[in-house]
Amino acid sequence: MEERISIKDDPAFEKKKGRHEEIIKAAGKIFSSKGFHRARVEEIAKEAGIGKGTVYEYFKSKRHLFVEVIKYFTTKFLKEFKEAARNGKDYREKLENALGLLIDILHESSGFFELLVRDHWEMDERLYQWMVKVRGEASKVIEDILVEGIKAGKIKDINPRIPAMMLIESSRLALFSGDLGDEKMSPGGLKRAIIDVVLNGILR
Amino acid sequence: MEERISIKDDPAFEKKKGRHEEIIKAAGKIFSSKGFHRARVEEIAKEAGIGKGTVYEYFKSKRHLFVEVIKYFTTKFLKEFKEAARNGKDYREKLENALGLLIDILHESSGFFELLVRDHWEMDERLYQWMVKVRGEASKVIEDILVEGIKAGKIKDINPRIPAMMLIESSRLALFSGDLGDEKMSPGGLKRAIIDVVLNGILR
DNA sequence: CCAGATTGACCGACCGGTCGGTCTGAAACT
């Protein structure tokens, strides 16, 4: 978008920005409920309350729109994730907050996360690399928390990468909680159970 | 003795059965490398060395074929998984064998597993339920191993479901091993690391 | 020589993307 005189006061500018985000949100809704291929551009436009042609005023193609949607939501997620990991008096509380957020998101809007593990793999290399980066950053957040525990002498002096990624992957159980009919699979219970296993192990 | 039966000797029958499986295998190859939507029926037929029309002699539609592919491979996987879980002198060895198999499959042919986590979710309810069942059975295999450890007094007397599912979900790390550039992420190293964390925990 | 298997050219539904045209509202001018 090009610079212009008195942009901030230009209502058209505000309008344009608003639409951009509106479309991404609408697209996020449709993409995450039906997947890339079944999502219809016209339906996305309808959801955003605009005409189909207008979508193409903002995004070059359906695929470009999809990439922007992924970037938008993953960026938002990482921000919240880092924030959650910052709030807590010690490594344990930070761990609970961060994983709690991840599990809640997976639990309540599994569609969003499915979006992340699906479709993008068959997109171009650039999006794939973006997702590698997102996974890496999320892992880093947990690793840093574990390192804090190591420095405090609470955790064994190990490479925290694998346990960190295990915690993240295990959070995926929240996606299936509906199918399991297990009251222990409530977000809170799941969070505690996962952390408990990774911290204490299951050996007697 | 008599020639009454002899259906099994009917070449047409054998041929039909053979084709059926050939097509499924060819479809598995194409579907797992490109996903459902990008896979072309004609390409599957070509891979199977037959004409496109013949595919429709064996399967009602592309979607029906896809369902059969998923059922075929998951059934085969579960059989091997149970087999691996049976071979081992104690719970620990059984655990290593079963997880080792899963991790190897994920590592060497991530396409196959991607097939399981992708696409099917946007198919019909029946396939979704099938996948729930497959996950449940795989979890059960690991749970049974853990129960053996519990009975032997090696493992805490806990509900083995969550650790079992954590072990399975954590195996997914094998999918990313390429992106991590970590020598610890070799299938063998990963298997040991995952089991070690779940069994012993990471607390000092 | 026929019954069933096989085939691939063909059909048409479908949908991403385009484009000619409308509408809005802000500046420019009187």
Next chain:
DNA sequence: AGTTTCAGACCGACCGGTCGGTCAATCTGG
């Protein structure tokens, strides 16, 4: 203030390519 102009946001009917699925023609082997 009223009028004109104009940029560009917005629109949706339409176009063109793409495949899933069909079926008449062909093949095959018994």
